[in-house]
Amino acid sequence: MLETEAFEVSFGPQHPSTHGVLRLQLTLDGEVVVECEPHIGYLHRDFEKICENRTYTQVIPYTDRLDYLGAMNNNFGYCLTVEKLLGVAIPERAEYIRVIIAELNRIASHLLAIGTFVQDLGAFGTPLLYCFREREKIIDIFEATCGNRLTYNYYRIGGVAQDIPDGFVEKVKGFIKYLRPKLKDYEDLMTNNAILLVRTKGIGVLSREMALDYAITGPNLRASGVAFDLRKEDPYSIYPRFQFDVPTRATGDAWDRYRVRMDEIEQCLRIIEQAIDNIPSGDFIAKVPKMLKVPAGETYFRTESPRGELGFYLISDGSNKPYRLKCRAPSFSNLAVIPDLVRGVKVADVIAILGSIDIVLGEIDR
Amino acid sequence: MIDIPFILNFLWMCAKAAGLLGFVSISVMFLIWLERKVSAHIQSRLGPMIVGWHGCFQTIADTIKLLLKENIVTKEADKLTFWFAPLVVFVASFLPFVAIPFGRNLIARDLNLGLLYILAVSSLGVIGIFMAGWGSGNKYSLLGGMRTAAQIISYEIPLVLSILTVVMMAGSLSMTKIIEAQKGMWFIVYQPIAFLVYFISAIAEVNRAPFDIAEAESELVAGFHTEYSGMKFAMFFLAEYTNMFVVSAIAAALFLGGWQGPFLPGAAWFLLKVYFLIFVMMWVRWTFPRLRVDQLMHFAWKFLLPLAFLNILVTALVMVIKR
Amino acid sequence: MRKILDYTISLLKGLGVTAKYLFRPSVTLQYPKQRWTPPERFRGRVALRPKKCISCQMCARACPNNCLEVKFNVGEDKKRKLNEFIYRMDTCLFCGLCVEPCPASAIFMNHDYELSVYDRNTLIMNLVKTDSYVE
Numbered sequence: 001m002l003e004t005e006a007f008e009v010s011f012g013p014q015h016p017s018t019h020g021v022l023r024l025q026l027t028l029d030g031e032v033v034v035e036c037e038p039h040i041g042y043l044h045r046d047f048e049k050i051c052e053n054r055t056y057t058q059v060i061p062y063t064d065r066l067d068y069l070g071a072m073n074n075n076f077g078y079c080l081t082v083e084k085l086l087g088v089a090i091p092e093r094a095e096y097i098r099v100i101i102a103e104l105n106r107i108a109s110h111l112l113a114i115g116t117f118v119q120d121l122g123a124f125g126t127p128l129l130y131c132f133r134e135r136e137k138i139i140d141i142f143e144a145t146c147g148n149r150l151t152y153n154y155y156r157i158g159g160v161a162q163d164i165p166d167g168f169v170e171k172v173k174g175f176i177k178y179l180r181p182k183l184k185d186y187e188d189l190m191t192n193n194a195i196l197l198v199r200t201k202g203i204g205v206l207s208r209e210m211a212l213d214y215a216i217t218g219p220n221l222r223a224s225g226v227a228f229d230l231r232k233e234d235p236y237s238i239y240p241r242f243q244f245d246v247p248t249r250a251t252g253d254a255w256d257r258y259r260v261r262m263d264e265i266e267q268c269l270r271i272i273e274q275a276i277d278n279i280p281s282g283d284f285i286a287k288v289p290k291m292l293k294v295p296a297g298e299t300y301f302r303t304e305s306p307r308g309e310l311g312f313y314l315i316s317d318g319s320n321k322p323y324r325l326k327c328r329a330p331s332f333s334n335l336a337v338i339p340d341l342v343r344g345v346k347v348a349d350v351i352a353i354l355g356s357i358d359i360v361l362g363e364i365d366r
Numbered sequence: 367m368i369d370i371p372f373i374l375n376f377l378w379m380c381a382k383a384a385g386l387l388g389f390v391s392i393s394v395m396f397l398i399w400l401e402r403k404v405s406a407h408i409q410s411r412l413g414p415m416i417v418g419w420h421g422c423f424q425t426i427a428d429t430i431k432l433l434l435k436e437n438i439v440t441k442e443a444d445k446l447t448f449w450f451a452p453l454v455v456f457v458a459s460f461l462p463f464v465a466i467p468f469g470r471n472l473i474a475r476d477l478n479l480g481l482l483y484i485l486a487v488s489s490l491g492v493i494g495i496f497m498a499g500w501g502s503g504n505k506y507s508l509l510g511g512m513r514t515a516a517q518i519i520s521y522e523i524p525l526v527l528s529i530l531t532v533v534m535m536a537g538s539l540s541m542t543k544i545i546e547a548q549k550g551m552w553f554i555v556y557q558p559i560a561f562l563v564y565f566i567s568a569i570a571e572v573n574r575a576p577f578d579i580a581e582a583e584s585e586l587v588a589g590f591h592t593e594y595s596g597m598k599f600a601m602f603f604l605a606e607y608t609n610m611f612v613v614s615a616i617a618a619a620l621f622l623g624g625w626q627g628p629f630l631p632g633a634a635w636f637l638l639k640v641y642f643l644i645f646v647m648m649w650v651r652w653t654f655p656r657l658r659v660d661q662l663m664h665f666a667w668k669f670l671l672p673l674a675f676l677n678i679l680v681t682a683l684v685m686v687i688k689r
Numbered sequence: 690m691r692k693i694l695d696y697t698i699s700l701l702k703g704l705g706v707t708a709k710y711l712f713r714p715s716v717t718l719q720y721p722k723q724r725w726t727p728p729e730r731f732r733g734r735v736a737l738r739p740k741k742c743i744s745c746q747m748c749a750r751a752c753p754n755n756c757l758e759v760k761f762n763v764g765e766d767k768k769r770k771l772n773e774f775i776y777r778m779d780t781c782l783f784c785g786l787c788v789e790p791c792p793a794s795a796i797f798m799n800h801d802y803e804l805s806v807y808d809r810n811t812l813i814m815n816l817v818k819t820d821s822y823v824e
Contacts, residue, residue: 062753064784122578122657123656124651124652126408130410143728143731144728144729144730147728147731147785148732151782153786165728165729185706188703188705189653192699193702194695194697195654195700198657198661199656199658346658348579348585348658349658350585407710407712408707410710410713410715411715415719649707649708649711652707653707
């Protein structure tokens with residue numbers, strides 16, 4: 001009998017498909033994973049401590065850099081947290097702009113998640129670049145609105161930084177019209193592709209119980225059959241006014257996680273369609289003092305970011321700077337389940353599972 | 367005594383070899399450019415546009431860059447194996463050209479066992495790839511090398527079995543004879559399944575997507591050539607495209623009637639068919655995801671192999687009945 | 690059999706999609722030759738209209754990363770006179786928070802997007818010298 005020996009592979013931090021600087025320390029027996037240990041912290045910037053030395057407004061650009069693919073949603077979550085403690089009323093117009101922008105950002109984020117996921121499965125570039133092409137349209141809209149393409153810094157405490165530019169509504173409508181047929185193409189190219197099916201069906205099954213135990217949130221949880229979406233469960237902003245479904249899937253394998261994201265893009269489009277025609281006129285930002293002082297107290301506010309439950313826990317001592325700001329990053333909890341999911345699968349599946357979980361290292365390391 | 371005929375013969379052989387080498391290099395350069403263009407247009411891009419008309423000299427620029435690059439040999443590498451691997455891979459990919467018929471009389475040597483010879487030498491490349499995987503002293507390379515060895519050995523069998531039907535119909539192993547046997551009708555009409563099995567196995571043989579598990583960019587960084595750079599990397603690259611040419615050339619010769627076709631000269635027809643098949647390979651590569659290593663094996667052993675056997679059986683039966 | 694047929698059809702459909710785009714025009718921009726015009730609100734680097742600046746330091750205070758430094762003299766008429774306006778692009782977040790509080794609309798973000806340099810010291814610049822925007 002031949003004796004075999006398990007060997008260790010350091011997967012990352014420089015690796016084409018660890019989505020940033022994650023390092024997975026894999027113990028392999030041939031092609032099969034015996035043990036997996038994720039190492040994080042390569043992108044640590046000490047966000048939470050930095051925030052203690054910045055005024056409330058100055059924190060906003062730093063939230064951009066948490067989940068850099070869903071930067072608008074981070075802005076949104078942070079601003080809502082401060083507004084909750086501040087007790088300020090947001091103008092209707094600002095609410096609508098915020099929701100439209102956040103949903104567009106969610107589409108952009110999901111497009112990238114799908115694209116990189118299929119890229120990780122080995123489809124060389126093509127699906128990824130198709131997704132990038134569509135995402136580019138959203139980025140262009142954002143660029144015209146707030147001036148930047150990735151780190152937007154658009155939301156302000158009490159509203160948004162600038163009013164929407166001329167032609168915004170037409171551009172968004174044009175985008176919706178543009179994206180719908182493209183989603184059909186994706187169905188043909190990716191969703192129903194036989195190779196993609198055999199690669200993802202039954203891979204990395206995350207059971208309902210396991211997902212709940214690990215505090216998985218977002219599309220990953222919904223793929224496991226739990227219809228939990230904070231926009232429905234604990235509604236914030238003006239989400240209760242819109243009709244939309246929470247797409248769920250039953251088994252919780254990589255294919256389901258992919259499908260949930262595809263379905264969510266459709267739901268985001270629905271929300272935008274309902275909101276875009278009804279933007280009321282008025283102010284785009286509430287009257288907030290320039291030197292913002294938040295009354296002493298503490299609060300936790302959670303929003304549905306593209307990756308799950310994004311929570312900010314804020315303690316204020318009444319000064320113009322947060323006393324403590326804790327960020328509950330969805331990717332962090334989602335990543336924690338990786339070692340359990342990849343035990344006993346092939347190396348190629350590690351990539352598939354990691355891609356389907358869709359992590360962003362920016363908010364894991366913070 | 368100086369053996370004049372021998373020297374003349376030797377010089378003639380050298381000229382042939384040089385001619386083929388030149389053709390291979392130019393063809394590979396064209397193929398690399400084509401691949402970049404095809405992939406770019408599939409992805410709504412333009413691809414190389416700067417160097418020359420539509421970037422047609424881009425590959426030359428890249429080759430010069432690769433030639434000038436520093437030759438890096440890692441500390442952990444097994445020096446001898448590391449150095450020889452690209453040579454083995456390249457030579458193995460170049461050898462089949464001896465028996466590839468470009469035109470009616472455009473063949474370096476019409477061996478009467480031509481097909482067998484091609485199959486034999488073209489599978490030598492796996493040794494080089496395995497050497498590269500082992501010699502790099504890198505775990506990713508090793509995994510890539512192991513995968514290739516398993517993959518190529520598995521796919522060799524359906525490949526040979528699918529070709530066997532053609533040999534049965536032509537009654538010869540000589541490439542020229544096989545092509546001439548297709549005078550009336552191309553063998554793809556009689557043997558569509560054999561062609562399909564051959565083409566799929568051929569894609570797997572040359573490690574192209576969706577069977578590129580040896581390189582597996584997103585898993586193994588670059589697989590067996592992770593540690594290679596500069597000219598040694600260029601050799602692998604050259605070998606990959608040469609291999610593509612070889613398998614497509616075999617397909618064109620065995621199933622698509624080789625040089626035969628109306629109007630155009632034979633060599634043009636042959637190249638047209640070869641490049642069309644290569645284009646299909648590129649098209650497939652830029653569309654599909656990659657199979658997993660065990661699924662790849664299942665596909666070879668549980669689907670392609672029985673299919674190839676069945677095909678042989680049916681062909682044999684039909685031939686017996688007809689006689 | 691049924692499964693094989695389905696699989697084959699799905700693969701052919703995928704090939705169809707890529708073939709479709711093979712003959713569509715490309716969407717990319719040939720960057721160094723073609724350029725795109727940034728939208729009006731585009732946030733390039735921080736720029737200054739030195740004549741307008743009243744040295745109030747609101748921008749420096751608004752900056753989250755302290756990358757602005759306003760150096761000035763107080764003249765005899767008790768008016769502040771701008772000497773140097775140090776901008777450290779290496780630590781700049783390009784967030785635009787410095788533009789919002791400016792009472793004189795002297796500071797703004799221009800449309801430069803090619804900001805890479807060979808020497809990081811050149812990222813620290815005195816905007817009074819480099820910028821001569823005149824209205």
